[in-house]
Amino acid sequence: MKRCIGMANIALDTRDGEEIPVDQLRRFYELMLLTRTFDSQAVNLQRQGRIGFYVTCEGEEAAEVGSTLALRPTDWIFPDYRASGIMISRGMALDELLAQVMASSDDHSKGRSMPSHWGSRALNMVPPSSPLCTQLPHAVGVALAAKLRGDDVCTMAYFGDGGTSSNDFHSALNFAAVFKTPTVFFCRNNGYAISVPVTQQTATDSLAIKASAYNIEGVRVDGNDVLAVYAATGKALEKARRGGGPTLIEAVTYRLGAHSTSDDPSRYRDAREVELMRSKDPIKRFQQDLRERDVWTDEDESEAKRTMLEQVKAAITRAEKIPHPGVRSLFEDVYSEQTWNLRSEADELSEETGGD
Numbered sequence: 001m002k003r004c005i006g007m008a009n010i011a012l013d014t015r016d017g018e019e020i021p022v023d024q025l026r027r028f029y030e031l032m033l034l035t036r037t038f039d040s041q042a043v044n045l046q047r048q049g050r051i052g053f054y055v056t057c058e059g060e061e062a063a064e065v066g067s068t069l070a071l072r073p074t075d076w077i078f079p080d081y082r083a084s085g086i087m088i089s090r091g092m093a094l095d096e097l098l099a100q101v102m103a104s105s106d107d108h109s110k111g112r113s114m115p116s117h118w119g120s121r122a123l124n125m126v127p128p129s130s131p132l133c134t135q136l137p138h139a140v141g142v143a144l145a146a147k148l149r150g151d152d153v154c155t156m157a158y159f160g161d162g163g164t165s166s167n168d169f170h171s172a173l174n175f176a177a178v179f180k181t182p183t184v185f186f187c188r189n190n191g192y193a194i195s196v197p198v199t200q201q202t203a204t205d206s207l208a209i210k211a212s213a214y215n216i217e218g219v220r221v222d223g224n225d226v227l228a229v230y231a232a233t234g235k236a237l238e239k240a241r242r243g244g245g246p247t248l249i250e251a252v253t254y255r256l257g258a259h260s261t262s263d264d265p266s267r268y269r270d271a272r273e274v275e276l277m278r279s280k281d282p283i284k285r286f287q288q289d290l291r292e293r294d295v296w297t298d299e300d301e302s303e304a305k306r307t308m309l310e311q312v313k314a315a316i317t318r319a320e321k322i323p324h325p326g327v328r329s330l331f332e333d334v335y336s337e338q339t340w341n342l343r344s345e346a347d348e349l350s351e352e353t354g355g356d
């Protein structure tokens with residue numbers, strides 16, 4: 001099936017006629033719903049002053065869940081900061097997500113990263129830096145290393161429409177194309193880079209078309225259709241595994257929420273536009289799809305919403321009991337053996353703050 005949406009009448013890759021088992025269909029939906037539940041609770045925490053900052057992926061759940069589920073556990077993910085759907089689909093526990101945004105001592109990076117910059121060594125996910133698209137050359141480098149070692153590993157880098165204007169986007173695509181690395185560049189075109197609409201970001205009709213400058217395949221997919229995203233990402237990964245090199249995927253979606261909890265989109269975006277896009281909400285749309293296939297009912301919906309909210313709230317209660325790392329941890333993990341001056345600074349700080 002071909003559909004047209006977005007900036008221009010460009011055909012979209014949609015469903016492939018691939019048969020997906022009912023359990024898997026429900027899993028897609030439940031992960032999208034859990035992501036939405038977690039995101040809304042995290043925004044509440046920020047509004048109540050219980051965390052400092054948060055980035056939701058509201059409206060982009062289909063793009064994140066569909067693409068992540070197409071990966072194998074042995075592949076590597078290089079996410080950006082709008083990534084709760086990626087983390088949850090990959091199997092990161094809610095407690096881990098919360099430890100990161102609360103900067104608690106359970107956080108993998110001991111509270112040193114900006115909130116919403118998740119990663120996990122156990123799940124092959126490298127935490128991002130805030131400068132846009134710096135993770136793309138890393139994804140290409142890891143893919144090249146895997147190729148040279150003969151490992152059956154693909155890498156997937158996530159970024160937004162605004163990121164396609166960065167130097168690193170172009171360097172990474174060029175390098176990946178020249179060395180034919182097994183990399184999928186997954187761009188969520190959510191319409192905005194903070195306040196800049198995509199029509200002012202680029203003079204091209206699509207973002208996928210930028211792939212042609214590097215002689216790689218560019219695919220535009222309906223990013224609000226979880227099954228279409230799953231199929232398009234699966235195809236790109238299969239090609240990469242066969243030695244066919246990288247693909248740029250542009251998932252056309254919409255950022256329903258604010259850029260981050262520090263942003264007020266009513267300053268630059270018409271509420272009517274958001275209302276219109278809410279009618280294309282990927283969760284509502286997939287729910288309708290599942291109901292038509294007779295694999296989701298009203299009872300399923302209310303039960304799932306109730307248990308997910310309970311699950312998230314219980315994780316928040318646990319997470320808020322975990323202390324922050326002690327101040328001495330500021331001086332750890334730079335040198336294998338602490339230098340004399342760092343030791344003395346750590347002692348001085350401990351004295352001033354009354355110890356850890």
Ligand SMILES: Cc1ncc(C[n+]2csc(CCOP(=O)(O)OP(=O)(O)O)c2C)c(N)n1
Nearest residue numbers: 082130131132160161162163190192193194
């Ligand atoms: C190199 C660089 N330039 C500017 C910024 C400031 N900045 C942070 S997020 C953002 C917008 C990114 O938009 P997009 O790539 O579309 O991703 P989205 O937030 O929509 O998911 C900008 C410009 C930055 N972090 N890094």
Ligand SMILES: [Mg+2]
Nearest residue numbers: 160161192193
């Ligand atoms: Mg964007």
